[in-house]
Amino acid sequence: MDLQGKVALVTGGSQGIGAAIVAALAERGAAIAIAARHVDGPAQNVQAAVAAGGQKCLLLAADLVKPEDCAFVVDQTVRELGRLDVLVHNAGGPSIGKVEDVTAEQWLDTMALHVNANFFLAKAALPHLRNSGGGCIITVSSTAGIRGVSGAIAYATAKGALPQFTRSLAKDLADDNIRVNCVAPGVITTRFHDSLLAERRKYNCEHRIPLHREGRPDEVGHAVAFLIENDYITGETIVIDGGLSSRITG
Numbered sequence: 001m002d003l004q005g006k007v008a009l010v011t012g013g014s015q016g017i018g019a020a021i022v023a024a025l026a027e028r029g030a031a032i033a034i035a036a037r038h039v040d041g042p043a044q045n046v047q048a049a050v051a052a053g054g055q056k057c058l059l060l061a062a063d064l065v066k067p068e069d070c071a072f073v074v075d076q077t078v079r080e081l082g083r084l085d086v087l088v089h090n091a092g093g094p095s096i097g098k099v100e101d102v103t104a105e106q107w108l109d110t111m112a113l114h115v116n117a118n119f120f121l122a123k124a125a126l127p128h129l130r131n132s133g134g135g136c137i138i139t140v141s142s143t144a145g146i147r148g149v150s151g152a153i154a155y156a157t158a159k160g161a162l163p164q165f166t167r168s169l170a171k172d173l174a175d176d177n178i179r180v181n182c183v184a185p186g187v188i189t190t191r192f193h194d195s196l197l198a199e200r201r202k203y204n205c206e207h208r209i210p211l212h213r214e215g216r217p218d219e220v221g222h223a224v225a226f227l228i229e230n231d232y233i234t235g236e237t238i239v240i241d242g243g244l245s246s247r248i249t250g
Helices: 015-026 042-052 067-081 104-133 143-147 153-176 196-207 219-230
Strands: 007-011 029-034 056-059 086-089 134-140 176-187 237-240
Touching: 007 015, 007 067, 007 104, 015 042, 015 086, 015 219, 029 042, 029 067, 029 143, 042 056, 056 067, 056 237, 067 104, 086 104, 104 134, 104 143, 104 153, 104 176, 104 219, 134 153, 134 219, 143 153, 143 237, 153 237, 176 219
Parallel strands: 007 029, 007 086, 029 056, 086 134, 134 176, 176 237
Antiparallel strands: none
8 A cells, every 4th residue: 555645543643652653654645643542742742743744643532442432533534634544553551460460440441442442443444444445454462462471461361362353354354455464562662661670671682582672663663554555465463573572481
């Protein structure tokens, strides 16, 4: 897909990986709608950067654990920007705790944001993508969902569901010329990983990540753009983790 003149909806696009995805798609000519819980501060900075590059950028406040908000951001994107060609559900957040520590509310909230929202967004986007003659949906998993991780049972389980959701949805929508792919970032230098102690980050780079460094948000953004631009890839998960998930131990 040539992104010039297309419209992309990116959830969680106000900072970190989401902001990098927005930048990568805007650089390639797409108008952007950003859906986030808060649309002041960082979101406005991202909007200004997109506008400075000559593209439209719409900010939409939403709580994507609510199905009605998922429908709202899709409908508003089409209403304000005229069409929808790309959906990227990046919104998420940490959910820490072992099985005995995670409450029922925490478990359900984690699934609602990371898994359920993908379903409700895709369902709302489908008629608009069809009207555009096809399109692309990108889900955002994690290496935690590929290999598991101690102390984050809800997060790892939710992220682990997304590659299967991606494969199944890709098969459902292939006849509509709608491709569905997934990215699974590892340790990326963002606020998400700021809670890691300096010693742990140093250990990760020296012993767990074969490329011996943390990833950059723009490296995830460009991978998302690649999956959108390549019209012969669907149902796939690209792992962006410097080789972390290829290790057997650590």
